[in-house]
Structure formats: structure tokens, C-alpha cells
Amino acid sequence: MRMMRVRKRGVTVNEQPLKQMQMQIKGMTCAACANRIEKGLSRLEGVQQAHVNFAMEKASVAYEPSRVDGQQIEDKIKQLGYDTVKERADFRISGMTCAACANRIEKGLGKLPGVSEATVNFAMETAHVTYSATQVSQEEMIAKIQQLGYEAVTQDEENPSQDHRQAEIKRQQQKLIVSAILSFPLLWAMVGHFSWTSFIWAPDILMNPWFQLLLATPVQFWVGGPFYIGAYKALKNKSANMDVLVALGTSAAYFYSVYVSVRWLNQDHSHNPELYFETSAILITLIILGKLFEALAKGRTSKAIQSLMGLQAKTATVIREGTEIQVAVDQVVVGDQVMVRPGEKIPVDGIVREGHSSIDESMLTGESIPVEKQSGDFVIGATINQHGSFMMEATKIGKETALAHIIRVVEEAQGSKAPIQRIADRISGIFVPIVVAISLITFFIWLFFVDQGHLAGALEKAIAVLVIACPCALGLATPTSIMAGSGRAAENGILFKGGEHLETTQHIQTIVLDKTGTITNGKPSLTDIVVDQEDETAFLQLVGAAERHSEHPLAEAIVSGVKEKGIELPSSSQFEAMPGFGIRAVVEGKEVWIGTRKLLAQQDISFEKALPDMERMEQSGKTVMLVAVDGRYAGMVAVADTVKETSAGAIARLKELGIQVYMMTGDNERTARAIARQVGIENVLAEVLPEGKAEEIKKLQAQGKKVAMVGDGINDAPALATADIGMAIGTGTDVAMEAADLTLMHGDLNRIADAIWLSRKTMRNIKQNLFWALAYNSLGIPVAAVGLLAPWLAGAAMAFSSVSVVLNALRLQRIKFHA
DSSP states (O other): OEEEEEEETTEEEEEEEEEEEEEEEEOOOSHHHHHHHHHHHHTSTTEEEEEEETTTTEEEEEEOTTTOOHHHHHHHHHHTTOEEOOEEEEEEEEOOOSHHHHHHHHHHHHTSTTEEEEEEETTTTEEEEEEOTTTOOHHHHHHHHHHTTOEEEETTTSOTTOOHHHHHHHHHHHHHHHHHHHHHHHHHHHHHHSGGGTTSOOOHHHHOHHHHHHHHHHIIIIISHHHHHHHHHHHHTTOOOHHHHHHHHHHHHHHHHHHHHHHHHTSOTTSOOOOOHHHHHHHHHHHHHHHHHHHHHHHTSOOHHHHHHHHSOSEEEEEETTEEEEEEGGGOOTTOEEEEOTTOBOOSEEEEEEEOEEEEOHHHHOOOSOEEEOTTOEEOTTOEEOSOOEEEEEEEOGGGSHHHHHHHHHHHHHHSOOOOOOHHHHHHHHHHHHHHHHHHHHHHHIIIIISTTOHHHHHHHHHHHHHHTOTHHHHHHHHHHHHHHHHHHHHTTEEESOHHHHHHHTTOOEEEEEIIIIIEEEEEEEEEEEESSSOHHHHHHHHHHHHTTOOSHHHHHHHHHHHHTTOOOOOEEEEEEETTTEEEEEETTEEEEEEOHHHHHHTTOOOGGGHHHHHHHHHTTOEEEEEEETTEEEEEEEEEEEEOTTHHHHHHHHHHTTOEEEEEOSSOHHHHHHHHHHHTOOEEEOSOOGGGHHHHHHHHHHTTOOEEEEEOSGGGHHHHHHSSEEEEETTSOHHHHHHSSEEETTOOTHHHHHHHHHHHHHHHHHHHHHHHHHHHHHHHHHHHHTTOSOHHHHHHHHHHHHHHHHHHHHGGGGOOOOO
């Protein structure tokens, strides 16, 4: 930092410290650009010196921070038509207890100079920050997060072998066990107090205040310690969350009980005092149980990135200096000649230079039928070569491959923050200060005006207000409904990954359905048989026998279809596969050709009579194969991916719910429209590439729609993660299910309508719970404030409100789903 004496209008101003700032600039095309930026920056008030290096594409600026800041300098560069290079940092954050914590960190990071965007994902416990490295460092960001009361490490530093989620689950389980063991005797003692439970024997020691204090204290301060820490962080940052409510409510019951115990010690011991240790202990135990469920939900959060990375080939066979050598896939360079043999994964993206084969691209495209490849065709890394060997030239490697791009899209979409706040947290922000204020007012009014000088009486009234306002019911209102609703959904094959997804599903306006494996069955089957002159059974015997030796999925579909008709297949010989054309075989002395138009044309076999039927079937989205026997056209068979029986009815149900339905597929427009007509879908997005599916979702979202995506393939994973709600078909890939927000285990599209309907029912139930929880508090607070409600009655009323909330939530367990 250096000092400079500044002159203005002939007046010498005190020396001010200058700050140096360096930036990477993009968009410059010549030295004139650098001069333009220099002049533009120099005109900014407070900028003392600006130097731009065109060759290095860097700018160095000396400025007075009291008169201009780094953001204004960057804005000026943008006004001149250029841009600064932004960097991105990913952090793993620990210590967050609710969505309010994530918001607090976002706001804190957003205030740092140079940070243009900060997104904190509470569920995944991650932060993604876009920043200018010249203005702020990652160390400064970590320090800011620590200042807010949380811990952060960069994801690169994080030990991948350490499963922090499993450790969190284990911690919560340990705390729950300890809390339950210590709370049970307190619950037993409480039950023994009531006259209507006099038949329940309770040992005298359980009634002893000091024994209860011994049991309750570890629960209050060890098990419940995180609530105090969370409340402190929230209050320190001038906000309130559920931790504040829990800390206040349990502390009121606990410390009131301590106070009564001390009074009992100095008075007649013939009667046991009214204690509320069990109130705080049981409340903490229930909340810890909820935290355990939350930790379990977090433990199932997406592992899609690792699954996608696992698809990549580990090695590649490259030709260097005329010799085949095995190298790690990350050692392949652009331009390498790569040999790919049958059954191998294609290591990188590239172009076929020699040979031909059929490639199973279903892991990326979702389409079950292999794609024929020959010289000049593009092949995608991580797809599987099925039959022939071929030589390819590597054109895209590392982060440039299609698979890497999909990984990046999924990573960015999953790291983005969903704008979901828990209803109880929103209410608590207003509720807590009001309750505390009423409690204090009650205390002072009783102490100075009503029952002058009587501290114990005033304290009792104030604690009664806090106890009746204890957030037990408010804290249970949302999680009990979500647990009941999601539990009922799970019984019917609908698995929500978390309460926030159950909440968001109710708002869905548009459903985008993948075609293959979602609307259709996802595998080809024999659909049509056209015979020229032969007997159909004899014709199918020849076709089935000829195709039996082929490994092609279309051949498998034909053979399966023939066998389902109960037709015995004779033996065949001289089988020959011609990739891209078809097959040839000899069956019972007859030469059988099955394949494309080109195959029969090569053999000079006339098939003009078949063209009308063939074109009609192809327009319906079917794959048609011509059959010739002994040089004469004999008929044709058609194979197609058939529509699920339940698809049309399910789509009709979605429309009844007021939801707009789209179908999205990589298939051609003709095939897509044919399938859409069968199930009653008017909106079709056809010929969409894997990496384009997420973009199509974003386009619909840009129209202000809440969009759900339903798919089953790896290619659907980016779109599933980008959508407001991603729904994966359980019969699909693990990656799709990991990327989605909920999984439909049965593959029946009726479950989509069921999920939306259940979400609406659950959210209505939550609102009822919140209303009753607040109604109890709103009615009970004034009663307690005027002294008509003793603390023990306040505790009983609070317990009753909790029971009513739980019973209302359990009504969700009785709802009926679509048969």
C-alpha cells in the first residue's frame, strides 16, 4: 500500500492510501483495446493510475478506495465493451441447522468485495461462489464463513474418504439414544403425578428433584447444546430461527424447574414440587429424532456425479508410432488414433476412421436401439461398442467430452439453491421476538404493579407465557406432516428425497415426460408381421431361426416375439451379420435375408409391393425389416418400443389436475408425434440432444412455469436436476434416480399424478397444523399473562397442542391412492 498526495483545484489534500487491483480481461482484440480501457479507467474519479497489458490480457489499477471501489472499476470495463474473468470456488460447509443459516451465509459472502454471486445449498451443505480473485481470496471467504459461526473447507481439500454424512447420522443416533434413556424416567415420573394414573407405580427416587435434575441436565446442555449454539449464531446476526424457539422453550421449562428445586430444598420436603424437567427433555428428544430423519435424508442426497464419472472408460488402446499401447484415458490427446474392440467402452469422443459397428448409446441418449456407425460418424465417450472393431480419431477429451459436459450440467444444477423456506422458520422470525417481549412485559407488570415485589410470582407468570408459547407444536407441525405424507407415499412407490421436494411438488404447472422408458416400455418388441405368399407360421420359423444367432436388440425382440406365439425354431447355419444392413442365414436349406432396403437392393431382390406398408409403419415410429427367401421377397416384420398400458390414462389424469404435459425425446419428429398421439400429448419436443434437455427445461421455466421433469436415463440427469422437481422412474438408471428429487418406483405414470395430489394434501395438512399450533399459543399467551394459567397447566396445554398436531398429521396415513 502506498500513499499519494492528491491535488484538486489547487488544493493539496491529505495523503490517502492507494489500493492496487489486478484483473484478467477478456474481449480485447488489439492494442487499441488496451488503450481504450486505460483511458476509460483513468477518467474514473479516484483512479490514480491504470495500466492494461494487451499481451497478458491483464489490467493493473491504483485507486483510492474511499472514492471508488473494485466493483465500479469492473462495471466501467463492462461499459467499455469488455469483461473481467470470474473464478468459481466450491466449499463444503458444516454447522448449518436450518435454511436460515444458508441465507445468512449467502448474505455474508455477498457483502465481500469481488463476490458477484453466492449460492448456499442447505441440503447438500455446499456453497458455490463466483468471484474476482483480484478482490477477494478463498481464504477471506472461509474466514467470513467462520466469522458467521460455521466451518468451511474447499471441496478440493476435503478428504474424499471421509463420509461426513454418515458421521452426522451416527452422531444424531448416539444423541437420540442417550436422550431417550435419560428422558424415559422423567416421562415415567410425570405420568405418576396424575391422579388418573395412580395405578402406575413410580419409584420414589424418580420424584426427587435432584435426581430429575441429574437426568435432565445432560439432555439440556449436551444433547440440546447445538440448539443453544444455533440460537446464539442467529441472535448474533440479528435474526431468529427454530433454534431460538427451542432454546427459549426448553430453557424456560428447565430453569424454572431448577428454580423450584432450589426453593423445595429450603422448604418442607413432605410434598414433591411441580417440575417440568420432562417437558424440556422430551421436547429435545423429539426434535433430535427429527434431526436424525433429516440427517438420513441428507445421507441419500445425490451421488450422481460419482456415478457419472464411474461410466468413463479407465483405459484406451491408442496407436502411436505404429504400435498399439494401453494408456490411461486421461493420457489420450486430441488427434490420437484409438482402437475400439467389441464390448469395450469408447474412451473419448471422436470420429470413426476405419471399420463399422453398432454402438449402444442408451446410457447417454436413453434410446434402447443401438446406432449403426461407419467411417465419418461421430461416437461418444462412455458408450459401448457392441459388435465390430473400428479405429477412431479422438476429437474431444477430458472436460470437453459429452459425458463431462453432462456431469458439469448436473453439478451446477444440483448446486443451485431452490427458493424454499420452511414455513415454521418464516413464522418464528416474527413469533420469537413477540413472545419474548410479551414475557418480559408480563414479568415487569406483575413485579411492579400487580404483585409488587413478589419475584417468584412474577417469574412464574413470565415462564408460563414462555412455556405456553414453547415451539413444541410449531416445531412438530411441518416435520410430522412431511413424515406422514412421505411415509404414505413410500408405501405406494413414491419416494420423496426430502420435505422441501414434497412442498415444491404442489406448485407444479408443467410436466415434461421423457419418451423412452417413461411413456414407453423402453425396449423393442415385435409389433407387425406382413407375409407375401408364405404361411405366417412357416414365415416366422424362418425369420426367428435366422435372427436367433444375432446379438442385436432388434433381433432379440423378433425372436422373443416369435417364441411368444409358441412357434418352434428350426436350426440355422452360415449366419452372417452385415452391420448397417441386416443379416443372412441358411434355414432348412433356404437362404434367408433380413434387413434394410439397401440389403435387398444389393441382392437385386424386388420389393416395390412392400413400400406402401413399410412407409405407413415407419410413419408410426416403427423399425421395419424386409425378408427375402431364396432371392424372392417374402414379407416384412416391424419392431417398436411400445407404449405402456397406463400412460394414456395417467396423462389424462394430469390434465384433469390442470397440468400442461410435454413429451421430450431424442427421436425424430415423426416417431415422436406418433407416440404422442397414442397417449394424448399435444406438446412435443423432438430431436433434443442429451445436453439440450436441461436447456429445454430452462426455456419453460423462463416463461414463469414451475416445471417437473420425468425420466429414467442418464441423459435425463441434467434435466432432472435443473427442473423445479425431478422425477425418476425407478425402473431406470441409478444416476437418474440420484439426480431426481423423487423416485417413482413402479414406472406407472399414474404415480406422477398421485405425487402432485399427495403434495397438495400434505401442504394443506401442514397449514392446518401451523394454524392450530399458533392458535394454541395466541389463546394461551394472554391467559398465562393475566395469571390464570400455572406453568404446569401451560405445559399440559403445550403437550396437548403437540398431540393434536401429530394426530392431524397422521390422517395423511389414511388417504387412498389411484388403483
